[in-house]
Amino acid sequence: MAGVALYDTPLQADWLDYNGHLRDASYAVIASLAVDALMDRIGLDAGYRRRTGGTLYTLEMHLHFLHEVKAGDVVQVQLRLLGSDAKRIHADLELHSRDAACTAATVEYMLLHVTQGDAGVRSSPFPPQVVERLGELARASAHLASASAGSRRMALPPSRPAPA
């Protein structure tokens, strides 16, 4: 997709499974760290969070695993902003393997802006400067083909007759 470069990281030893491959959940860890980088980029950084009590909650993540990633590799995360409204961000992340030069996984995210206060946690609109930065990301994403957006309902393939 060649999206907006967001984050890259070498693989950490404790992200690997017994085979020396990136464990399924570790793709989610990398995607989550990339969302931290997205928050910094759009102004939902640590200072904003401390000052306002505002942050992002994850509502859904859909991970599609396309290619193994092995010890020693570097993963780069690219973003396509699929949409946003007053409180939500719908985004597609692509995890790219440097060594295999391919897309290793896609992670579709739905994020909700909330404010944590004395009365608990409530969804709340983004401040104007965040809306503006989301608009910039939307424009940068507009020409990108989406790898996973609108991922289908998960289902086993239709059963075929047993081989003779």
Next chain:
Amino acid sequence: MAGVALYDTPLQADWLDYNGHLRDASYAVIASLAVDALMDRIGLDAGYRRRTGGTLYTLEMHLHFLHEVKAGDVVQVQLRLLGSDAKRIHADLELHSRDAACTAATVEYMLLHVTQGDAGVRSSPFPPQVVERLGELARASAHLASASAGSRRMALPPSRPAPA
């Protein structure tokens, strides 16, 4: 759902975010550890993997986040087997918070059995004893309502007129 109890764990400190809440990706880590427990239960354990080169690859994971989990809590993972065929397992995991006494997240999984050999990795059928154990889990799951199966396509809500 009160599914088949698969795995439970106290929260580890490095699974938490700056708020002391379980990070989104850490739900995936717990689900992944629960799939390890499932593999042991159906006979795809370390001995089987070493002996045969067979293992499970994750094709897709859909996580739905329903409730926060905080430091000090214990998460129990329950399974509903949604279906299986000669090579695939379609399962719904429910992550239950002990402290909040509620479902914290659901994780829908599609898993593929593969064999790793000199010629690379190929999908391969489950051995008969694994098929038998999957049949037992399917029977134990048959009466359970699914929390997340057939999770819908992810989409922003339809836009409403801006408030006056």
